[in-house]
Amino acid sequence: MNVRGTILGIRLIDDKAYFLYIITMQIITMGSEILRQKAEKIEKIDSETVEIAGKMLEIIKRDKGVGLAGPQIGVMKRIFVVHVQNDEERIFINPSIIETSHDTAKIEEGCLSIPGIYAPVIRSEAIKIQAWNEKGRPFTLETSGILARVILHEYDHLEGVLFLDHLPEKKREQLLAKYAKKERRK
Numbered sequence: 183m184n185v186r187g188t189i190l191g192i193r194l195i196d197d198k199a200y201f202l203y204i205i206t207m208q209i210i211t212m213g214s215e216i217l218r219q220k221a222e223k224i225e226k227i228d229s230e231t232v233e234i235a236g237k238m239l240e241i242i243k244r245d246k247g248v249g250l251a252g253p254q255i256g257v258m259k260r261i262f263v264v265h266v267q268n269d270e271e272r273i274f275i276n277p278s279i280i281e282t283s284h285d286t287a288k289i290e291e292g293c294l295s296i297p298g299i300y301a302p303v304i305r306s307e308a309i310k311i312q313a314w315n316e317k318g319r320p321f322t323l324e325t326s327g328i329l330a331r332v333i334l335h336e337y338d339h340l341e342g343v344l345f346l347d348h349l350p351e352k353k354r355e356q357l358l359a360k361y362a363k364k365e366r367r368k
């Protein structure tokens with residue numbers, strides 16, 4: 183992997199310096215095992231967490247995304263950021279989806295980690311989520327529509343799940359073939 187990027191914090195262990203994170207600002211794309219791993223709980227919300235969240239918000243602005251989860255940039259931590267149109271930038275740390283509606287909606291999704299592939303996905307229309315913000319304060323949010331949709335999509339990334347996993351098998355295989363063809367052409 184390319185290691186250009188910002189080094190976030192250096193911690194001294196046994197008088198030796200260890201780099202904690204290098205944020206490459208590069209999106210990891212489908213095919214990498216990283217996207218299939220489960221992210222770990224953030225034990226302490228500190229200045230490093232704030233830095234990571236800030237970088238993630240920068241990336242979605244740069245790439246015109248609406249959300250980004252830690253694993254997509256190689257940070258295997260339970261954090262994602264969301265910024266949908268006409269809404270504020272939101273940071274979710276150690277989130278839990280505590281309620282999902284029986285009513286569902288079919289909305290087209292895409293993913294910065296699966297460039298060029300879009301498909302309608304059926305998910306709960308409304309959700310209730312509990313998480314912590316970058317100041318370490320817990321909050322609960324009840325929402326529906328696009329915001330709920332993006333939150334469910336990003337939450338999945340923390341579990342190693344991609345939106346294509348929710349599609350009927352035939353449709354998923356079609357899109358995987360399309361993606362593979364596109365990747366070969368690169």
Ligand SMILES: [Zn+2]
Binds near residue numbers: 292293294295336339
């Ligand atoms: Zn995604």
